[in-house]
Amino acid sequence: MNKINGSFIGIxxxxxxxxxxxxxxxxxIFTTFIQSIALFFVPPLRYKLFLKQMEFIGVxxxxxxxLTGAFTxxxxxxxxxxxxxxxxxxxxxxxxxxxxxxxxxxxxxxxxMVTGRVGSAMAAELGTMKxxxxxxxxYTMSISPMQYLVTPRVISSMLMLPMLTVLFDFVGILGSYxxxxxxxxxxxxxxxxxxxxxxxxxxxxxxxxxxxxFGIIISVVxxxxxxxxxxxxxxxxxxxxxxxxxxxxxxxxxxxFLTAMLF
Amino acid sequence: MQIEIKKLxxxxxxxxxxxxxxxxxxxxxxxxxxxxxxxGKSVLIKHIIGLLKPDEGGIYVKNxxxxxxxxxxxxxxxxxxxxxxxxxxxxxxxTVGENVAFPLVEHxxxxxxxxxxxxxxxxxxxxxxxxxxLYPAELSGGMRKRVGLARAIALDPKVLIFDxxxxxxxxxxxxxxxxxxMNTQKHLSVTxxxxxxxxxxxxxxxxxxxxxxxxxxxxxxxxxxFKNTKDPIVRQFLERRAEGPLQVEV
Numbered sequence: 106m107n108k109i110n111g112s113f114i115g116i117x118x119x120x121x122x123x124x125x126x127x128x129x130x131x132x133x134i135f136t137t138f139i140q141s142i143a144l145f146f147v148p149p150l151r152y153k154l155f156l157k158q159m160e161f162i163g164v165x166x167x168x169x170x171x172l173t174g175a176f177t178x179x180x181x182x183x184x185x186x187x188x189x190x191x192x193x194x195x196x197x198x199x200x201x202x203x204x205x206x207x208x209x210x211x212x213x214x215x216x217x218m219v220t221g222r223v224g225s226a227m228a229a230e231l232g233t234m235k236x237x238x239x240x241x242x243x244y245t246m247s248i249s250p251m252q253y254l255v256t257p258r259v260i261s262s263m264l265m266l267p268m269l270t271v272l273f274d275f276v277g278i279l280g281s282y283x284x285x286x287x288x289x290x291x292x293x294x295x296x297x298x299x300x301x302x303x304x305x306x307x308x309x310x311x312x313x314x315x316x317x318x319f320g321i322i323i324s325v326v327x328x329x330x331x332x333x334x335x336x337x338x339x340x341x342x343x344x345x346x347x348x349x350x351x352x353x354x355x356x357x358x359x360x361x362f363l364t365a366m367l368f
Numbered sequence: 369m370q371i372e373i374k375k376l377x378x379x380x381x382x383x384x385x386x387x388x389x390x391x392x393x394x395x396x397x398x399x400x401x402x403x404x405x406x407x408g409k410s411v412l413i414k415h416i417i418g419l420l421k422p423d424e425g426g427i428y429v430k431n432x433x434x435x436x437x438x439x440x441x442x443x444x445x446x447x448x449x450x451x452x453x454x455x456x457x458x459x460x461x462x463t464v465g466e467n468v469a470f471p472l473v474e475h476x477x478x479x480x481x482x483x484x485x486x487x488x489x490x491x492x493x494x495x496x497x498x499x500x501x502l503y504p505a506e507l508s509g510g511m512r513k514r515v516g517l518a519r520a521i522a523l524d525p526k527v528l529i530f531d532x533x534x535x536x537x538x539x540x541x542x543x544x545x546x547x548x549x550m551n552t553q554k555h556l557s558v559t560x561x562x563x564x565x566x567x568x569x570x571x572x573x574x575x576x577x578x579x580x581x582x583x584x585x586x587x588x589x590x591x592x593x594f595k596n597t598k599d600p601i602v603r604q605f606l607e608r609r610a611e612g613p614l615q616v617e618v
Contacts, residue, residue: 233460242457245417246471247443 137251137329138321141259144252154257162223162258162324163265167272173218174273177210178202178280186289195289199296200303202281203274207308208368211274213360216266216319220352224327227258228348231331232341240332255328259321266320267313274309311367318363319356326352369448369526369559370395371416375425378411385411387583388425398553398560400570402605403580404614409563412580413529416561417451418442447475450520450558454531456512458504464491464515465500471522490518493555494548510541514548521552528552530562534569542566546573567606571595579605581614 181202189195231254234240243250278300285291327348334344371393378386385408393399401409414420415435416427426433434445458467468487472478478486487500494514504512513533520528530549534542546569553560553573564570570577571591578588579602587594587602594602604612 237460238453238455238457239459241419242451242453242459244419245446245449245451246474247446248471248474 133333134325134329137255137332138259138325140251141255141325141328144249144256145260147252151253151257154253155261158257158261159265161226162219162262162320163268166219166222166265166269169218169222170215170269170273171276173214174206174211174276175280177214177273178206178277178282179284181205181210181277182281182284182289186285195285195291196295196299197303198285198289198291199278199281199300203278203300203304204308206274206277207304207312209312209360209364211270211277212266212312212316212319213356215270215273215316216323216356217353219262219266219269219320220323220327220349220356223262224323224348224352225345227324227327228331228334228344229341231255231328232334232344233331235332235334236337236341250332255324255332258328259324262320262324263317264320266316266323270313270316274312311363314367315360315363318359322355322359323352326355369429371527371559371561372428373412373416373425374428376412376415376422376427377424378408378415378420378422384583386415386422389580389583389585391578391585391588393559393561394576395559396557397575398549398562398573399576399578400562400564400574401578401580402564402567402570404605404616405565407580408583409580410531413531413561413563417449417529418446447523448526449529450523450525450527451529452513452516452520452531452533454533454535456504456516458512458515458519460504462503463500464496464502464504464507467504467515468500468519468522470519475523486522487518490522491515493521493552494518495544510537510544513537513545517545517548517552521556524556525558527559527561528556530560530564532563532565534564534566542569543572549573567608 182198185198185201186195189197189201231240234254240250240254243253282293282296285296286293330344330348330351331341334340336343373389373391373393376386376389377384389408389412401412403409411420415422418434422435426435428434429445434442437445458464459470462470465484465487468490469483472483472486476483491497491499494517496511496514496518499507499511499515504515507515517533528549533545533549537545546566549560549562550573552558562570562573571594574591576588576590577594579586579594581601587597587599594606597603601613604614610616
């Protein structure tokens, strides 16, 4: 009996510890977010750091986003064409692809691609700086590492994700147009007219708003994991992995709540 | 700038690392802190530069307890400090020139030509020439330490802190770094704090030596005080013996 009681207590202890750790981590990430945004308004504004991060997050991610967007649009057009053909509604291929891209697939897939590329890089770079005392060195030079390293990444990521999403949406629709018109033989004018008629600007705006939130999630999680990395190379590797996993899951969860609230 | 450490206590969980340290770092002198690995030397230094907060006690600079200062006021104090980290902590993504220029760019309004001049001057003080365009990954361990020192003295600090400056270097390079510490101290009249395990180097550069053991200062004095002491702990440490009251925790 005592053994059973003991194992029950063990389960509760284990669960409690895990929940506490998770909540502490969540609190830490939120604090990093607040600090990084607040420090944006504290001089000096190091605009070169922002431009450098925008180039890394935005410009250098554009090819991968271009590729993902084009093939997502194409495969989506292909898949929907099978279903819509059954009841002669091929004209809905354009609108349905455009709506799905603008509302969901654009921001979410862009964010997931950027998480893999940028979130892990942020965690690895800041993690390496942490374990090699570079962050401590910056602090001892009276320079806020949070302001110098984290703020430019968070702000740039928040601004660049919507832009990448626009690129994803545009290339995705272009891909679906190519698939529908060139390969499935639909009328091009009708494809464009139906798409413009059915898709509201609000759909696009809300998708971009989501992308901005996802940008914050990617950078804050990546920076937080790196900034607080410990235990040498192993810790840096762990931080990079955790950054990708935590950010990806958070993006999907946030997507649900944002969709429920905004549409 | 004199630094007074009073009754400083710090624990990590149940592990008491600093157990009421009392130590005065004299102005314009080089104080070397020695002791076994894990005796709290680095923890003490981290308190002085604000990376850790004490559980009890304080650190006084100009009669102000700097452990109680807010971030802004402490940042002002930190501008008088230069730190050479054990790994040199150079910024990987910047060239040597950019590393040395970093504090100048951040804290002064000097034009680029003047900053470049200061960078060349500081690198010359540490015996380096024409390395401004190299990246830290292209430097040897000794060169990295010298660049780290050039960066630490870029803003002409009043206090210089060296965390194991000769660890991992060959004896000749170690002596070169010791000479640099002495010359820098002499030319800039700075207060230097050095953490070291290198006994010959310690006797060469130190005006005062403090030995830590179990979170307390067991002996504080000049080189002669250490050479003539009968304290078995200090004797064992200086004579590099495994047998004695100092035990290695396995």
